[in-house]
Amino acid sequence: MTAIAAPARPGLTRLITDTAVITRRNLRHTLRIPGVLPLSAVMPVIFILMFTYVFGGAVTASLPPGAEDAYVNWLIPGLIAQFALFSGANTAAGMADDLQKGSVDRFRSLPMARLAVPAGRTVADLTRALFTVLVMLGVGALIGFRWQTDLLHVLAAIGLVLAFAFSVAWMMVTVGLLIRSAEAVQAAVYMLVFPLGFTSAVFVPVETMPGWLQTFAAHQPVTVVAGAMRGLMLGPDALPAGHTVTGDILWTLAWSAALVAVFAPLATRAYERA
Amino acid sequence: MLLAWALILVLSFVYSEMYLIKFTKGEVAMASIVQVAELRKRFGKEVTALGGVDLDVPAGGVFALLGPNGAGKTTLIRVLATLIEADSGTARVAGADVAAEPAAVRAAIGLAGQYAAVDEYLTGAENLEMVGRLYGLGRREARRRGEEVLERFGLAEAAGRYAKTYSGGMRRRLDLAASLVGRPALLILDEPTTGIDPASRRDVWDMIERLVDGGTTVLLTTQYLEEADRLADRIAVIDRGRIVSEGTADELKDRTGGAVIALGLAAADRDKAAATLTGAVPEGDTGLHIPAPNGYADLRTTVDALVAQGIEPTAVALRKPTLDDVFLELTAAAR
Ligand SMILES: Nc1ncnc2c1ncn2[C@@H]1O[C@H](COP(=O)(O)OP(=O)(O)OP(=O)(O)O)[C@@H](O)[C@H]1O
């Protein structure tokens, strides 16, 4: 009686193929929906130009020695960390859009792995995150950014920031599924990420902030990821006193693991009840 | 001693046979592909979308859920398709409980929701290949079935275009096509022909009839009585979250009593006439329909009652009820 439409496959294989199918679909969206790729390059570039030329002169004096007196050297690794967080807005909006357009209903009526839709979204958005990182490195190089370590360290930095971006994407999938409207989601995400971005060490060293803010600013995720990026791209001299490259890398991995541990189950739950 | 053993052996044999019989009976009862009992669902404090629905959809054929806007059709469909959970009651689809074994339910159904859920930035062919893959098919098989279904829905020529460029009716058909890629045992269609032109509607009807010939069961909702009359083997009328009547189209028509009086009246007289006659259902601005289980005798008493009130009908007819009459009578209380 139970006429199963298709041969059942074991759970894990199923999860992998289903995630691959959804990832492919989302990548096609990224490439085909007009504006998605250009827009994920425009904002980082505006930030780079604005902060380098508007604030650059004012902050250089208080930079650590590893920045070689060039604000752009200090800024680019920090902004890469920040945009790993900011580009999550697209992830949340994409998820909400899938809900609004009925795609989630279609997927949830299919005999597919439950986790595949959120997972396919986070995996596909890694590609977008990588694209943003490369654009930032390229534009940075054009206006004077030079890394002070070697290619291997820079590749490690890229890998690390993608790990962080992946964990953020799980948080953003959850937000998108809970808020449900693609328009409202943008506002909600920026309310979440702007304070984190601007109370971090991305733009100015934490030591220049008021005392009450410093403890928070020094340990929040964007700061530690920015620290790890700077350590890996500029060397240990680029970090403020009390921070080590290994330390910030471990903090980054800890934050990433914590975000995935909290939000992967929440996202799956939100998806099931969407 | 030996006798005792023999007795136990015989008894246990009889018992197991009884069990077997019981079991086969269960299988026979499973001729229903959907079994719903006492299903309730509320949204917030105010809205009772399903107020205790009991429903039995036999395997094979077309079953239509007929009801006005807000009756609870989509809500019931969404519970059956495992998209939302009911507050209480049970629902089994293809033998599996929707709450406890959603995966088994999903493997047995194909769903086309009330609003087409196509992927705008994938082509028609890519849309169907994706759905096929998610049913667990290999890439080649998914592609092949996609082409086959596109062909069947007259979309072969548009297969390579983004669904974004499709007209509303083409999207609707692509959505229906997607629900068929997995060759489901139960096809669930929420208002399948809303928003498509009459010619395509006929195509969809033909397609549904061919599927049923191939052994698929179709559960569909509709607001079109004509559609239910033409397609459905059985019809359940749903109103305000309850099934108010269920049976074949003929059974439903008979339940209104075999005949209907259609009256034409001067607009000024209509409301007065409606108040005079029991069971009267307004039709347009000047019409009234009255059930007439006793045929001519009812016609006479009706006309006599009107004349006694000083009302002269402008037209009088006695005819067989349509599904419209049934529907209006059953859902009249809501108006
Ligand atoms: N998500 C929801 N939140 C709140 N109320 C809802 C929700 N979904 C449905 N309802 C309400 O439940 C009732 C039944 O809705 P449902 O969509 O099942 O009706 P329907 O028979 O499909 O109507 P239609 O013919 O208009 O599609 C309506 O009063 C509707 O407003």
Ligand SMILES: [Mg+2]
């Ligand atoms: Mg509906």
